[in-house]
Amino acid sequence: MTQKNETPALIASLLITGGLIGGGIWWFTNRSGFNLTQINNSSPQSTATNNANSQTSNTDWSSVQNVPSGIFNYGGSTSWAPIRLSVDSALQAARPEFRLRYIDPAGSAASSTSGIRMLIDGQIQVAQSSRPVMTQEQQEAQQKGFSLREIPIAIDGLAIAVNPSLNIPGLTFDQLRGIYTGQLTNWKQVGGTDLPITPFSRDAKSGGTVELFIEQVLNKQSFAPSVQIVSTTTEALRKLGSTPGGIYFASAPEVVPQCTVRPIPISRGSQFVSPYQEPLATCPTRNQLNTGAFQDGTYPLTRNLSVIVKQNNGTEQKAGEAYANLLLSAPAQDAIAKAGFVRIR
Template sequence: MRFKSLAIVAALVLGLASSAFAGEKVTIKGSTTVLPIMQRAVEAFMKKHPDVTIEVSGGGSSNGIKALLDGTTDIAMASRQMKDKEVALASEKGIKATEIVIAFDAVVPIVNPANPVANLTADQLKGIYEGKITNWKEVGGNDAPIVVISRDTSSGTYETWEGKIMKGARVFPGALLQASSGAVLQAVSKNPKAIAYDGLGYVNDSVHAVKVDGVAGSAESAKSNTYKIARSLQIYVNGEPAGPTKALVEFILSPEGQKIVEETGFIKM
């Protein structure tokens, strides 16, 4: 009888836990770099809290932050930090944008596996993206034109590249712009003449990662600051997170959530 009583109590506790956020909804928008982490985390979280409705979509860091400032998302995913003008606009609207870093990343130049180029200097990368270096033979590759692929300007990855590689210069108009990290990967995997850049978690065997100034992008080089294009990945919420939003944030920062970060190819806290 005692075991039966304990089982009933346990069932009641589990029932209360699963219904703690019953009927509540969380909306998440923003960075396509952060998207794989969030999708996996949400999937695991909803197994623990099946009564919560969570909607996740990409669109880029800038669009996610805009949605937070417009009040159309609970969580904004961002692969860059908020700009001063965005912080000022949030203040004007009475929004306290709270930054929560959930992972780290390295932005990695990628080429097609058929391309023999394995290392480029930061200056060479800048020259390629300015449109000043136009043939692979100029950087030790084959005699073939360089097809430059870049993220669009709403992307936090684009802004990281612009800040750390372009140094204020603009990506030249002839670059082919892609709207997501996945689209970048696919474009390079199909074109032997292409170069692009992507988050570390997206790099797989369909492309070849290029070293920058002799240093490969990795968890170790990003954390030690020996890799030039490292960055944090963060989410933004309005004020202090509460309810299911708080529970989801705590889950992502937990050992289980950080294991998901690693499994998706990014760098845990």
């Protein structure tokens, strides 16, 4: 047979074979319920693509851009201590070119106020704050040719703690106000035992925690002379643990997990809300933060933790914005949540 005569036969053979294959595929997919697209969707490359499309651009530390190289001084609020301990160490391991060095203020305790002051004076490049920038601080910065920008990176709550031997169901804002302004001096006045109240606090000028308490709870009234001033939360917790009638307030992550004190529910009105996840645990089990109540506003004493950035188009601005962006990345927000704060993203 010649090549010319073989061509029609070859074409006919291919058509018959294609028809048989196509019919088999149709029967298999329609009768068996198998979906060929599952093969593509389950492939590693397709899975990675789908996962990447479902996530934000900041999936890891390395995705953050415009991170300067060098050593950058920072400092500020003591409420940031858990972040400095765990989150910042992970950040620097992932981005070793961006090195952070904590600076204590000279002649005063660390606080939001001291951190912002050092930023304005050029002693640090980045400030950590647990309160908004005040008008006076913004004015001082503008007089020096720059402004201050707040970038929130987490939500924090204030927790009230008492000596663990004290048995009270909780305190209202009115009762807390009475205690810290000197109108209530005995625990029997708020449903407790016949025991003098010993209130502790950091200095009113120390920063965000005290300022928030004075503004929201005390309605900007001053502390009574009976309030014992302590320099740090560590000192306050030590005294609170050894003072049967003691009471203190501080950042929730610093108070709620402690074994030597007892966090209590508080109420702005009639409903008490705990800063910890119910039920109250006893040591050695540590209490966990009631993050859901902080996030949805049910818990009545919350605030933002913010990076304060010097807006001067210089090295300080680049460092501050890079630090904030790194803390807003997915792994940092996970680490912030593990440190006891509520993620902002």
